[in-house]
Structure formats: structure tokens, C-alpha cells
Amino acid sequence: MTEMSRMLQRIREGSNFLITSHRGPDGDALGSSLALKGILEKLGKRGRVIVRDRWADPLQFIPGAESVEILDALPEDYPDSWDALFTMECPEADRCGFAILPGPVINVDHHVGNEMYGEINVLDIDAPSVGEMLLEVATGLGVEIDPPIATAIYVSLASDTGFFRYTNTTLRAFEAATRLVRAGADPGQISLELNESLRPQALTLLGACLDTLEIHFDGRVSIMHMTDEMLARTGADFEDSDGISAWGRRIAGVRVAAFLKETEGGTRVSLRAKPGADVYEVARRFGGGGHRAASGCFIAEPIEQAKANLLKVLGEAIEP
Numbered sequence: 376m377t378e379m380s381r382m383l384q385r386i387r388e389g390s391n392f393l394i395t396s397h398r399g400p401d402g403d404a405l406g407s408s409l410a411l412k413g414i415l416e417k418l419g420k421r422g423r424v425i426v427r428d429r430w431a432d433p434l435q436f437i438p439g440a441e442s443v444e445i446l447d448a449l450p451e452d453y454p455d456s457w458d459a460l461f462t463m464e465c466p467e468a469d470r471c472g473f474a475i476l477p478g479p480v481i482n483v484d485h486h487v488g489n490e491m492y493g494e495i496n497v498l499d500i501d502a503p504s505v506g507e508m509l510l511e512v513a514t515g516l517g518v519e520i521d522p523p524i525a526t527a528i529y530v531s532l533a534s535d536t537g538f539f540r541y542t543n544t545t546l547r548a549f550e551a552a553t554r555l556v557r558a559g560a561d562p563g564q565i566s567l568e569l570n571e572s573l574r575p576q577a578l579t580l581l582g583a584c585l586d587t588l589e590i591h592f593d594g595r596v597s598i599m600h601m602t603d604e605m606l607a608r609t610g611a612d613f614e615d616s617d618g619i620s621a622w623g624r625r626i627a628g629v630r631v632a633a634f635l636k637e638t639e640g641g642t643r644v645s646l647r648a649k650p651g652a653d654v655y656e657v658a659r660r661f662g663g664g665g666h667r668a669a670s671g672c673f674i675a676e677p678i679e680q681a682k683a684n685l686l687k688v689l690g691e692a693i694e695p
Contacts, residue, residue: 393460402531404464412442414516426471532552596686600634642674650668
């Protein structure tokens with residue numbers, strides 16, 4: 376029996392499910408979680424979505440987002456009162472920010488290097504997004520994709536493919552998009568909500584981060600950063616930084632873009648790469664992970680020291 380089949384069987388036999396995703400939920404994390412919740416509810420089952428952190432304001436339009444709970448810990452009745460805990464797009468157990476206990480964990484992911492920590496591990500590294508994987512789940516369970524579920528999955532798909540610009544924009548991605556639009560997803564409205572609904576403070580923060588731009592290694596690496604002082608000065612929230620990491624990648628000649636964010640206990644690093652560069656291996660050096668083209672890690676040092684250490688590794692990874 377495949378891991379997908381085992382997951383479908385668990386869903387059929389159960390009735391009460393927890394769903395979580397990684398810290399700082401992005402479009403794929405939140406979209407896939409809400410899509411799974413919708414699929415479970417159409418089967419008459421309960422799906423409760425909990426996360427550690429708030430998400431960026433543009434994602435609030437996803438149907439069901441108002442039901443997501445932001446908590447510091449898993450419910451006290453976990454794991455005894457739950458048939459399974461789904462971890463969506465969490466290659467490592469600690470990525471969700473909760474203390475996950477041994478038990479009925481279903482790990483659903485598409486990242487290379489997933490640690491396979493679940494009782495059931497549904498890993499598909501060819502999937503353009505975790506949300507897209509739920510199309511197979513819906514089909515296997517006989518659930519019809521309705522407009523709210525289609526919208527949640529489309530957000531996941533569009534977010535992780537950079538609105539069909541990145542190298543994971545495969546035929547499979549376009550076939551999924553076609554199915555989702557037929558089911559009621561509105562690409563124009565979704566693009567409007569995600570790309571043209573920023574708070575003014577978010578744009579002010581973007582400007583402040585762009586002011587920190589540095590170019591290294593003969594134009595092949597760009598690096599920017601964000602500090603607590605910048606957040607206070609611009610009136611922005613931490614979540615307003617969502618998407619800034621991709622800006623350095625837009626520069627001609629840049630192969631790798633790094634964005635460093637000051638956070639409690641150190642520096643959170645987002646890495647983005649153009650085809651031919653591999654930031655997954657760079658992130659792994661610091662205990663992180665992700666994909667060749669998009670990875671992240673945490674460095675337990677202040678920004679300036681984290682930047683210096685990161686640049687040493689990037690210098691070794693970037694070929695002349």
C-alpha cells in the first residue's frame with residue numbers, strides 16, 4: 376500500500392483531524408491547509424487548522440482563513456482525541472513550531488530532504504505545490520472540488536510557482552490550474568488579492584529593505600536585510616516582509632538572492648536562486664532546507680555575523 380493510499384484510508388476511517396503548517400505561513404502552507412480542511416468537511420469530518428504565526432494580510436481572502444487559529448501550543452487533548460495531525464509543507468517536524476509527539480502524524484510535503492518523521496509520509500518532490508497534491512486526495516476520496524477549495528489550492532499553486540514563472544511551472548502545474556479554474560477558481564481575482572492588496576506599510580518596508588541591497592561575487596549574489604528597527608520605523612509588521620526575498624533575484628546577472636530577517640534568537644534567512652544555482656545545499660549547511668530554487672534556514676547569530684557566515688558559504692557554492 377502506498378503512503379497516499381494509507382493517508383486516504385486514515386481519512387476514511389477517522390473523523391477528527393488537526394492540520395498545521397510551517398511557521399510564517401505562505402500561500403502554499405495556508406492554501407493547502409484550508410483546502411484539506413474543506414475536503415474533510417465535505418466528507419462530514421472535522422478539520423481544525425492551527426498555526427504558530429500570523430500570515431500576510433493578502434492571504435486573508437482565502438475562504439476559511441478566518442477559522443484558522445494562531446496558538447503557542449497544540450491543543451491539550453493532542454494526540455489522544457485526534458485521529459491524525461497533518462503537517463503541511465513541513466520537511467522537518469520542528470518547522471511547524473509545535474512540540475509534535477510520536478503518534479498519528481501525517482507528513483504531506485514536496486521538499487527534497489524531507490525527514491520522513493510521520494507515521495505516514497506523503498512526499499512528492501515533483502509536485503509544484505503541496506496544495507496541488509490535494510487534487511489526488513480529493514479524487515481518491517470522491518470529493519468534488521468546489522469554488523472555495525479550488526481557490527485555496529490555486530493560491531497554493533500560484534504562490535509556489537511565482538504565478539507560473541518559476542522552473543517548477545511544469546505541464547502538471549498548468550493541468551492543475553485548468554482543473555481548478557473549471558472548478559471555480561478565479562485567476563484574475565486571486566492575482567488581484569495576492570499581488571495588488573498590500574498595506575502601504577508593506578511598500579514602505581520594501582523600500583527600506585531595498586536600501587540595504589548589496590551585490591557580491593562579481594554580481595552573482597544579492598543580499599538584503601530587515602531589522603526590528605526598520606519594522607518600527609515603517610510601521611510594518613513582520614508578515615509584511617512576505618515576498619521581499621524574491622526582489623534580489625530580479626537583478627540581471629544575480630544567480631542567488633538572500634534576504635535576512637532579524638528575529639528572536641538570531642536571523643531568519645530566505646534564499647532564492649535562478650536555474651543553475653542550488654540554494655538547498657547552502658541552507659542545509661545551516662540546518663535548513665527547501666528546494667534548489669527556494670530554501671531557508673535560521674542562523675542563531677545577529678544579522679551582521681549571520682551575513683558574514685552566509686557569504687562565506689555562498690562564495691564556495693557559486694561557481695565563477
